[in-house]
Amino acid sequence: MLTQQTYIMLKPDALKRQLLGEIITRIEKKGYQIVQAKLMQLDAPIIAEHYAHLTDQPFYPKLERYMLSGPVFGMVLEGEDVIRGMRNMMGPTNVFEAAPGTIRGDYATDVTYNLIHGSDTPETAEAEIKRFFG
Numbered sequence: 001m002l003t004q005q006t007y008i009m010l011k012p013d014a015l016k017r018q019l020l021g022e023i024i025t026r027i028e029k030k031g032y033q034i035v036q037a038k039l040m041q042l043d044a045p046i047i048a049e050h051y052a053h054l055t056d057q058p059f060y061p062k063l064e065r066y067m068l069s070g071p072v073f074g075m076v077l078e079g080e081d082v083i084r085g086m087r088n089m090m091g092p093t094n095v096f097e098a099a100p101g102t103i104r105g106d107y108a109t110d111v112t113y114n115l116i117h118g119s120d121t122p123e124t125a126e127a128e129i130k131r132f133f134g
């Protein structure tokens with residue numbers, strides 16, 4: 001048993017496309033618990049902190065515009081091996097590699113506008129939960 005927590009963020013396109021309920025239903029049906037959740041409008045500094053590993057990438061301005069384009073829905077999920085489990089449910093960043101049945105594979109058609117973020121390691125999960133929930 002490896003009960004852990006992860007930070008999941010439904011990005012602005014998920015809210016604009018009214019996919020919040022659909023994605024949350026999948027998470028609940030899988031068996032993960034939502035232990036914290038809130039709607040947030042991010043600003044440029046917190047986006048730069050969250051995507052610090054990408055700020056020098058040519059696509060960063062597009063990523064920043066996307067993340068500023070509307071509210072996001074942040075959640076802390078708890079469950080057994082939930083970090084890996086959610087990354088599997090999300091599918092890879094590149095939507096063209098995301099298999100049907102994954103969230104990105106079923107609903108996203110673009111590498112940037114890919115609906116959802118999930119922590120990739122226990123260390124980033126801890127930092128991200130602290131960043132967005134204090």
Ligand code: RTP
Pocket residue numbers: 054059063092093111112113114116117118119120
């Ligand atoms: P996330 O942090 O959002 O879960 O995404 P990830 O780990 O799957 O991927 P990462 O490489 O950290 O990229 C973060 C987000 O940047 C956008 N992106 N655009 N080539 C591009 O235009 C490009 N590459 C990445 C995506 O929104 C990605 O989720």
